[in-house]
Amino acid sequence: MAIATINPATGETLTTFEPLSEAALEERIARSAAAWAGYRLTTPEQRAGWLRAAADVLDGDLDRVGELMTLEMGKTLASAKAEAAKCAKALRYYAEHGPAMLRPQPADAGAVGAREAYVVHQPIGVILAVMPWNFPLWQAMRFAAPALMAGNVGLLKHASNVPQTALYLEEVFVRAGFPADVFQTLLIGSKEVERVLRDDRVAAATLTGSAPAGQSVASIAGDVLKPTVLELGGSDPFIVMPSAHLETAADVAVTSRCQNNGQSCISAKRFLVHADVAEEFTRIFAEKLAALTVGDPMAEDTQIGPLATEAGREDVERYVQDAVDKGATVVVGGQRPDGPGWYYPPTLVTGITPEMEMHTGEVFGPVAALYTVSGIDEAIEIANSHPYGLGANLWSEDEAERERFIRDVASGMAFVNGMVASFPELPFGGVKQSGYGRELTDVGMYEFMNAKTVWIGAPGSEQRAAHSAGSHAE
Numbered sequence: 001m002a003i004a005t006i007n008p009a010t011g012e013t014l015t016t017f018e019p020l021s022e023a024a025l026e027e028r029i030a031r032s033a034a035a036w037a038g039y040r041l042t043t044p045e046q047r048a049g050w051l052r053a054a055a056d057v058l059d060g061d062l063d064r065v066g067e068l069m070t071l072e073m074g075k076t077l078a079s080a081k082a083e084a085a086k087c088a089k090a091l092r093y094y095a096e097h098g099p100a101m102l103r104p105q106p107a108d109a110g111a112v113g114a115r116e117a118y119v120v121h122q123p124i125g126v127i128l129a130v131m132p133w134n135f136p137l138w139q140a141m142r143f144a145a146p147a148l149m150a151g152n153v154g155l156l157k158h159a160s161n162v163p164q165t166a167l168y169l170e171e172v173f174v175r176a177g178f179p180a181d182v183f184q185t186l187l188i189g190s191k192e193v194e195r196v197l198r199d200d201r202v203a204a205a206t207l208t209g210s211a212p213a214g215q216s217v218a219s220i221a222g223d224v225l226k227p228t229v230l231e232l233g234g235s236d237p238f239i240v241m242p243s244a245h246l247e248t249a250a251d252v253a254v255t256s257r258c259q260n261n262g263q264s265c266i267s268a269k270r271f272l273v274h275a276d277v278a279e280e281f282t283r284i285f286a287e288k289l290a291a292l293t294v295g296d297p298m299a300e301d302t303q304i305g306p307l308a309t310e311a312g313r314e315d316v317e318r319y320v321q322d323a324v325d326k327g328a329t330v331v332v333g334g335q336r337p338d339g340p341g342w343y344y345p346p347t348l349v350t351g352i353t354p355e356m357e358m359h360t361g362e363v364f365g366p367v368a369a370l371y372t373v374s375g376i377d378e379a380i381e382i383a384n385s386h387p388y389g390l391g392a393n394l395w396s397e398d399e400a401e402r403e404r405f406i407r408d409v410a411s412g413m414a415f416v417n418g419m420v421a422s423f424p425e426l427p428f429g430g431v432k433q434s435g436y437g438r439e440l441t442d443v444g445m446y447e448f449m450n451a452k453t454v455w456i457g458a459p460g461s462e463q464r465a466a467h468s469a470g471s472h473a474e
Contacts, residue, residue, distance in 0.1 A: 003017040008308050032155055235386050235388045241401055243398050263308060271368055294346070309342065392409045413426075423440065427444060
């Protein structure tokens with residue numbers, strides 16, 4: 001794929017970029033390694049100050065970067081501005097809480113025969129981030145904010161259809177006053193990822209993307225014994241039980257399924273509705289989907305813009321057609337509109353069965369797959385039948401159903417009576433083919449840090465006695 005800005009609303013190629021040459025890539029890696037040598041010695045308080053400055057830069061650029069993201073991948077302008085504001089919030093979160101996260105964590109010195117014992121988290125070096133296009137600023141920031149707070153440095157290989165947003169992110173950290181080369185954007189193709197990851201100067205990698213991309217990165221990293229964090233998509237279940245408030249649940253269902261034009265890993269995609277309320281919920285859900293405004297993503301009243309790529313729309317159409325061919329019913333939507341751009345309408349499909357590709361795939365567009373279930377047991381069974389396990393939703397006022405859901409649904413995140421979302425204050429990540437590792441909060445920051453044990457003995461005879469006591473265990 002060419003590195004280019006292509007407007008999804010028109011299909012017009014606006015700007016193209018030449019990928020870095022081999023020599024230029026080598027220079028960028030060398031500069032990154034040199035930057036880390038000094039940056040790792042900065043204090044958490046210094047890093048916090050730079051993060052706050054970066055947040056201020058973003059706040060001042062909301063209109064500019066919002067329009068840029070909308071132009072490159074088609075999200076509505078309102079959602080693009082909200083994404084940039086969320087990035088500023090994350091930067092401030094780590095600026096405020098990061099220094100405390102990095103303080104030494106005391107251990108029980110007496111239990112290990114030491115005068116003093118603690119754990120200190122130290123940065124490990126250059127981290128390669130391979131990021132997707134759907135939240136071009138936020139997904140990169142989920143990595144960048146904690147990594148820079150930790151004292152690591154970053155190399156960003158972004159998706160080839162959002163190059164200007166990728167370059168802007170590097171600009172943010174430069175304008176914020178971070179030391180030179182602490183965060184660099186690499187305009188390279190996917191084939192160059194292996195060369196970067198195998199470089200001895202690169203310590204680890206994080207990837208958000210498809211399962212095949214995750215398998216490739218994990219395989220390479222395993223070969224060279226480097227840690228990785230992988231977020232590989234999801235097909236979140238949205239369970240609606242009889243005690244749910246159907247109007248509220250349907251409102252959230254629409255928002256979750258159609259946010260970012262239906263292109264979100266943590267959006268609800270499979271709606272598992274109890275038979276007692278299935279007819280009513282389906283009616284409400286369908287009416288709300290049909291009422292959404294599809295159009296120019298720059299327009300203030302637009303709620304659904306185009307899909308980001310032409311190939312992406314073709315994938316969505318294939319999923320829907322396959323389901324219809326095998327007996328499913330399209331209640332709302334299901335047909336691409338006439339005219340330019342890669343638009344696809346909000347769509348509701350019922351009668352999903354296991355032989356349909358939609359049952360085990362991830363439909364990356366505003367298409368909801370609705371199942372009717374007999375109870376919480378069947379809902380959990382269907383929820384867990386999918387290879388992904390990122391997030392999950394339950395709508396119920398029944399305490400026993402909530403406990404079953406939290407205990408038994410295989411997911412990295414479980415939300416009850418609310419929409420799955422990412423917050424700096426909570427760990428983010430999945431299980432099964434949704435990947436491994438976590439982003440955000442202190443858990444995400446520690447993924448790329450060395451938890452170093454520090455043991456300080458007492459002087460003289462006390463030290464000899466302590467060593468003697470511990471000499472029989474490794």
